[in-house]
Amino acid sequence: MKKVVIIGGGIAGLAAAYTLAEKQKQGQAEIDYLxxxxxxxxxxxxxxxxxxxxxxxxxxxxxxxxxxxAAQLASKVGIRDDLLGTNEENQGTYVLxxxxxxxxxxxxxxxxxxxxxxxxxxxxxxxxGKIRMAFDLFLPKKKGDGDESLADFVTRRLGREAxxxxxxxxxxxxxxxxxxxMSLKASFPRFLEMERNYGSxxxxxxxxxxxxxxxxxxxxxxxxxxxxxxxxxxxxxxxGTVAACLDSAKVLxxxxxxxxxxxxxxxxxxxxxxxxxxxxxxxxxxMANHAAEILHLVDPVLREKLQEIPHxxxxxxxxxxxxxxxxxxxEGFGFVIPRIEGRKIMAVTYxxxxxxxxxxxxxxxxxxxxxxxxxxxxxxxxxxxxxLKMVRAELEDILxxxxxxxxxxxxxxxxxxxxxxxxxxxRLEIIEKRLQEIPGLYLAGGSYWGVGVPDCIRSGTEAAxxxxxxxxx
Ligand SMILES: Cc1cc2nc3c(=O)[nH]c(=O)nc-3n(C[C@H](O)[C@H](O)[C@H](O)COP(=O)(O)OP(=O)(O)OC[C@H]3O[C@@H](n4cnc5c(N)ncnc54)[C@H](O)[C@@H]3O)c2cc1C
Numbered sequence: 330m331k332k333v334v335i336i337g338g339g340i341a342g343l344a345a346a347y348t349l350a351e352k353q354k355q356g357q358a359e360i361d362y363l364x365x366x367x368x369x370x371x372x373x374x375x376x377x378x379x380x381x382x383x384x385x386x387x388x389x390x391x392x393x394x395x396x397x398x399a400a401q402l403a404s405k406v407g408i409r410d411d412l413l414g415t416n417e418e419n420q421g422t423y424v425l426x427x428x429x430x431x432x433x434x435x436x437x438x439x440x441x442x443x444x445x446x447x448x449x450x451x452x453x454x455x456x457x458g459k460i461r462m463a464f465d466l467f468l469p470k471k472k473g474d475g476d477e478s479l480a481d482f483v484t485r486r487l488g489r490e491a492x493x494x495x496x497x498x499x500x501x502x503x504x505x506x507x508x509x510x511m512s513l514k515a516s517f518p519r520f521l522e523m524e525r526n527y528g529s530x531x532x533x534x535x536x537x538x539x540x541x542x543x544x545x546x547x548x549x550x551x552x553x554x555x556x557x558x559x560x561x562x563x564x565x566x567x568x569g570t571v572a573a574c575l576d577s578a579k580v581l582x583x584x585x586x587x588x589x590x591x592x593x594x595x596x597x598x599x600x601x602x603x604x605x606x607x608x609x610x611x612x613x614x615x616m617a618n619h620a621a622e623i624l625h626l627v628d629p630v631l632r633e634k635l636q637e638i639p640h641x642x643x644x645x646x647x648x649x650x651x652x653x654x655x656x657x658x659x660e661g662f663g664f665v666i667p668r669i670e671g672r673k674i675m676a677v678t679y680x681x682x683x684x685x686x687x688x689x690x691x692x693x694x695x696x697x698x699x700x701x702x703x704x705x706x707x708x709x710x711x712x713x714x715x716x717l718k719m720v721r722a723e724l725e726d727i728l729x730x731x732x733x734x735x736x737x738x739x740x741x742x743x744x745x746x747x748x749x750x751x752x753x754x755x756r757l758e759i760i761e762k763r764l765q766e767i768p769g770l771y772l773a774g775g776s777y778w779g780v781g782v783p784d785c786i787r788s789g790t791e792a793a794x795x796x797x798x799x800x801x802x
Pocket of ligand 1: 746
């Protein structure tokens with residue numbers, strides 16, 4: 330029997346293993362799989378903890394519903410009914426600017442205004458800034474198709490204020506990255522298409538709004554779909570349920586793969602605490618920085634290109650407070666903080682306002698604070714006491730919260746956020762070419778074709794399908 334070894338049990342590796350397990354159940358018994366994970370738990374960055382009635386997210390707290398792969402996987406493993414939309418009644422995102430929280434104007438799609446009156450009334454952008462954003466309607470398209478940073482693109486089309494107060498904290502924040510080095514082509518190709526096809530982001534968004542089919546009412550017996558989705562018991566429900574569908578004898582936990590060697594038509598996988606293992610095909614579903622280490626003996630160019638994909642560190646701090654200790658009303662789902670504000674934290678999500686089922690009862694609220702990212706990576710290394718002190722000082726300054734939290738949890742993700750910097754697509758092209766020279770080797774995960782959970786699931790599924798096709802040749 331042929332064997333596919335999957336290295337890395339994050340959501341990408343789990344999606345790959347699940348695809349292979351399903352194929353086996355459907356009668357493709359001649360291909361077996363083995364999933365190897367360094368930690369004692371599966372799920373990677375998708376990590377949910379249940380503590381005293383709180384549902385706490387250490388990594389992602391949602392996925393984009395427009396990308397179908399996460400909801401599809403949820404349906405396949407039987408947890409479609411647990412899909413959870415955001416709380417409609419508390420909607421709204423705020424931006425800290427000049428020390429005050431300003432609501433993002435209604436009709437702002439990604440970073441593009443599509444409704445004149447709410448945009449005109451918004452206190453976030455100054456009048457000169459608003460007029461500059463409207464220039465987008467008349468400015469010529471960029472010539473040529475060279476890559477451009479997110480910062481250059483937004484400044485060119487919408488002006489500096491839109492970059493600093495909207496695009497950089499909101500869009501750049503998704504990657505915890507630096508808008509000045511982030512490749513537009515790799516991270517947000519949709520903006521490029523909008524400029525190419527409509528000559529203006531505002532015109533493109535207005536056209537997209539007109540063309541959009543009226544929102545289908547949610548099926549009576551199904552979940553209510555919102556832009557962002559999660560699960561009743563948190564994002565961890567997805568990897569947890571996928572893992573339960575796998576044969577536990579085909580999952581090795583607590584084993585770090587140290588190297589892979591080519592052996593005949595296949596590979597030899599070496600790791601700590603395990604005998605070398607033969608693999609007929611190999612899916613490396615770790616971040617690129619780890620894949621570079623694992624594959625260092627396989628191909629030096631591949632290793633070098635994988636190493637060139639930078640990763641930054643970030644942390645999330647979840648704090649619970651008694652509702653009666655919060656003196657100012659909290660509005661919306663939370664707020665983002667532009668770099669120019671010079672704060673130490675990047676964003677705050679009011680988890681229990683954004684989602685149902687996150688707190689034991691209404692007498693408490695749960696919030697999540699983002700630390701680190703490209704601008705403040707050093708802060709991720711603060712010890713727990715220093716981290717809490719720093720975060721509480723920021724919350725006191727911004728929200729006036731002085732109370733002692735009744736619960737605190739800190740999650741650090743060192744070098745855990747891949748950055749799609751300028752040249753990312755060219756790097757991927759070279760990586761793909763090298764992979765073609767090494768039949769049976771596939772990469773999956775957030776470092777390559779999309780950082781979000783749905784993209785990671787898609788990449789894992791596709792890697793497994795390619796491995797199967799290769800072995801059946
Ligand atoms: C704080 C934070 C918030 C986020 N928020 C969101 C969000 O709201 N929505 C969203 O869609 N995305 C979000 N993301 C991104 C998303 O969580 C990740 O991109 C995604 O979970 C990555 O999955 P993965 O399987 O590719 O990698 P990982 O989850 O990193 O899994 C890789 C696995 O490989 C293992 N591994 C590494 N080296 C080895 C080795 N040598 N041997 C064996 N195993 C190894 C690791 O232990 C890990 O379990 C967030 C990320 C972070 C850090």
